[in-house]
Amino acid sequence: xxxHLTLVFNGLATGMLIFLxxxxxxxxxxxxxxxxxxxxxxFMFGAYMGTWVYILIGGWDSPWGxxxxxxxxxxxxxxxxxxxxxxxxxxxRQVYGNHLRQILITTGVMLVVGELVKVFWGPNLIRVVQPExxxxxxxxxxxxxxxxxxxxxxxxxxxxxxxxxxxxKSKLGIVxxxxxxxxxxxxxxxxxxxxxxxxxxxxxxxxxxxxxxxWGPYQGQVNPGxxxxxxxxxFIVVAIGGLGSVAGSAVAxxxxxxSEAYMAYYFPPGSLAVNMLIMxxxxxxxxxxxxxxxx
Amino acid sequence: xxxxxxxxxxxxxxGNTNVLPEPERKGRLLDLKSLTGKRVTWxxxxxxxxxxxxxxxxxxxxxxxxxxxxxxxxxxxxNLLLGYTxxxxxxxxxxxxxxxxxxxxxxxxxxxxxxGFLLAILxxxxxxFVLSLIVGLLSLRLRxxxxxxxxLAVATIFVIIAEQWRSMTMGNDGFNFTATLSRDLxxxxxxxxxxxxxxxxxxxxxxxxxxxxxFIHSPVGRTLQAIRDNEERVASLGFSVLNYKLxxxxxxxxxxxxxxxxxxxxxxxxxxxxVLGVEKTIDVLLMTVIGGVGTLLGPIIGAGxxxxxxxxxxxxxxxxxxxxRWVIMFGVVFILIILFFPAxxxxxxxxxxxxxxxxxxxxx
Numbered sequence: 317x318x319x320h321l322t323l324v325f326n327g328l329a330t331g332m333l334i335f336l337x338x339x340x341x342x343x344x345x346x347x348x349x350x351x352x353x354x355x356x357x358x359f360m361f362g363a364y365m366g367t368w369v370y371i372l373i374g375g376w377d378s379p380w381g382x383x384x385x386x387x388x389x390x391x392x393x394x395x396x397x398x399x400x401x402x403x404x405x406x407x408x409r410q411v412y413g414n415h416l417r418q419i420l421i422t423t424g425v426m427l428v429v430g431e432l433v434k435v436f437w438g439p440n441l442i443r444v445v446q447p448e449x450x451x452x453x454x455x456x457x458x459x460x461x462x463x464x465x466x467x468x469x470x471x472x473x474x475x476x477x478x479x480x481x482x483x484x485k486s487k488l489g490i491v492x493x494x495x496x497x498x499x500x501x502x503x504x505x506x507x508x509x510x511x512x513x514x515x516x517x518x519x520x521x522x523x524x525x526x527x528x529x530x531w532g533p534y535q536g537q538v539n540p541g542x543x544x545x546x547x548x549x550x551f552i553v554v555a556i557g558g559l560g561s562v563a564g565s566a567v568a569x570x571x572x573x574x575s576e577a578y579m580a581y582y583f584p585p586g587s588l589a590v591n592m593l594i595m596x597x598x599x600x601x602x603x604x605x606x607x608x609x610x611x
Numbered sequence: 612x613x614x615x616x617x618x619x620x621x622x623x624x625x626g627n628t629n630v631l632p633e634p635e636r637k638g639r640l641l642d643l644k645s646l647t648g649k650r651v652t653w654x655x656x657x658x659x660x661x662x663x664x665x666x667x668x669x670x671x672x673x674x675x676x677x678x679x680x681x682x683x684x685x686x687x688x689x690n691l692l693l694g695y696t697x698x699x700x701x702x703x704x705x706x707x708x709x710x711x712x713x714x715x716x717x718x719x720x721x722x723x724x725x726x727g728f729l730l731a732i733l734x735x736x737x738x739x740f741v742l743s744l745i746v747g748l749l750s751l752r753l754r755x756x757x758x759x760x761x762x763l764a765v766a767t768i769f770v771i772i773a774e775q776w777r778s779m780t781m782g783n784d785g786f787n788f789t790a791t792l793s794r795d796l797x798x799x800x801x802x803x804x805x806x807x808x809x810x811x812x813x814x815x816x817x818x819x820x821x822x823x824x825x826f827i828h829s830p831v832g833r834t835l836q837a838i839r840d841n842e843e844r845v846a847s848l849g850f851s852v853l854n855y856k857l858x859x860x861x862x863x864x865x866x867x868x869x870x871x872x873x874x875x876x877x878x879x880x881x882x883x884x885x886v887l888g889v890e891k892t893i894d895v896l897l898m899t900v901i902g903g904v905g906t907l908l909g910p911i912i913g914a915g916x917x918x919x920x921x922x923x924x925x926x927x928x929x930x931x932x933x934x935x936r937w938v939i940m941f942g943v944v945f946i947l948i949i950l951f952f953p954a955x956x957x958x959x960x961x962x963x964x965x966x967x968x969x970x971x972x973x974x975x
Contacts, residue, residue: 345756419699423896423945424942424946552760585774595761599749
């Protein structure tokens with residue numbers, strides 16, 4: 317029982333972190349039909365940038381360690397804004413409407429951004445530790461749970477709730493949801509859909525960068541291979557949850573996170589295969605994903 | 612269809628330009644002079660390529676050329692998907708890797724050279740055929756972007772298998788099988804002689820080029836290009852789009868597998884990173900796009916450009932460490948090509964050539 321509680325807790329934490337990556341991917345695809353292959357690289361760049369700032373201003377050992385952690389997060393978010401804008405404005409927007417070229421060009425961005433990471437920070441992994449107030453365990457009954465995982469779950473769930481609330485209530489959210497349904501129509505109704513595209517792309521990139529930053533202390537390191545690995549999992553999550561659905565991404569992310577946690581315990585090399593199997597099963601039964609729009 | 616079949620024997624142009632306007636095509640058929648000129652150029656190039664091992668004795672150049680030929684075939688098979696069918700695979704290297712590992716494992720475990728070689732080819736064709744069929748059936752029915760996603764995932768699973776199945780594949784380290792390569796395959800081929808491997812790769816390239824050319828100008832190839840240009844219309848004309856895409860997927864998969872077999876002979880070493888990884892698919896994607904998507908010659912030119920420049924850029928690494936990150940330059944070039952020259956090197960030259968011709972005609 318203790319084992320399962322631990323595994324479920326770990327799975328939730330992993331899943332909610334993946335959700336940060338998948339939410340942006342899903343919204344970008346749903347709204348702009350862009351399968352963004354650069355997403356993993358942007359996630360990685362955010363992770364490196366945030367970690368670099370975090371370490372630069374003193375890291376986890378200094379008396380301001382707790383504050384430093386959040387400054388690092390801010391840096392990750394900021395670089396997300398910049399990168400997201402530049403990538404959308406100068407590459408993705410140029411090939412709008414052509415799926416093939418969109419995939420190709422985001423692959424090119426993935427190459428460049430992925431290599432930039434190695435140019436700036438070298439090809440080796442960088443060790444990173446959570447700040448003091450998130451270190452350590454607490455006990456629930458007989459089970460030992462870590463604070464950092466709890467923080468991830470609370471943080472990501474807050475973002476999920478905010479995101480759902482914004483999509484439901486705010487004017488922009490309504491436009492975005494309408495755009496997912498039919499972007500030609502809202503353009504015909506006089507909404508500057510390109511501006512919304514840019515905003516959503518930037519927003520998705522920021523979420524990915526923050527997710528990447530939080531992934532660092534979670535794994536104890538950032539490394540140049542994390543982008544591709546995590547992107548594949550995020551793709552699987554998005555495919556299971558339904559392209560364009562935030563709620564679907566959250567459910568699928570938790571599902572995949574749980575399977576990751578269990579497989580990591582029982583048979584680590586098989587975790588991707590299990591996720592693939594879940595995806596194949598869902599796609600065979602419902603090609604649009606669990607929460608996907610029926611088109 | 613009949614006119615297109617007639618054109619097959621004479622035209623060197625690509626499929627990217629779709630179908631040429633009628634008068635221009637006739638003009639080209641009648642233009643015997645330039646046609647023979649082109650033929651002669653081709654024959655000279657081929658003769659030169661066959662003479663290379665006699666002229667160049669330095670093994671490293673032969674090795675480079677051999678690898679360019681093999682990568683050309685790999686890129687051609689990729690181009691069949693990207694350029695002629697309009698689908699992007701991120702897992703094409705798995706076929707390549709299956710071919711390479713088949714040869715490596717049979718070379719290591721099967722004592723008879725001939726039997727091992729034939730078994731490797733048989734295994735490669737069989738596995739690639741079945742695998743491409745399954746992956747295609749799973750992904751091509753869904754919307755087109757899923758193909759990219761599912762091929763990426765399946766290929767990653769193959770990488771994991773190759774990494775984990777240590778008793779068979781030696782894991783991440785890979786293994787060398789130079790010692791067990793046959794020295795007298797069928798009595799006259801020495802797989803350790805660079806010149807022999809060069810000729811194998813060259814003949815392989817020519818054969819695959821002719822096969823692909825035939826295939827692309829066949830009714831099936833024409834239908835595939837029509838699917839690329841307007842899938843809905845082809846479907847509404849009563850063609851089974853899925854079946855045609857499956858054919859393309861299988862042909863490309865088997866071709867990539869065979870390229871992998873020859874590649875293993877050339878590099879005498881296999882590891883997940885050198886033949887199976889997603890990076891290899893991205894390499895081949897770069898080659899295809901830089902050379903010219905949807906052109907027959909494009910992948911060959913692209914493979915040459917990428918292989919030669921990466922070879923020399925890597926050599927520059929001791930001058931400045933930035934050259935160690937030469938992939939970044941390819942990334943930038945790649946983005947620029949997609950933005951400004953989506954037809955690639957060969958496609959852009961073809962377009963220029965054609966517009967010049969058209970201009971000349973309007974002046975007449």
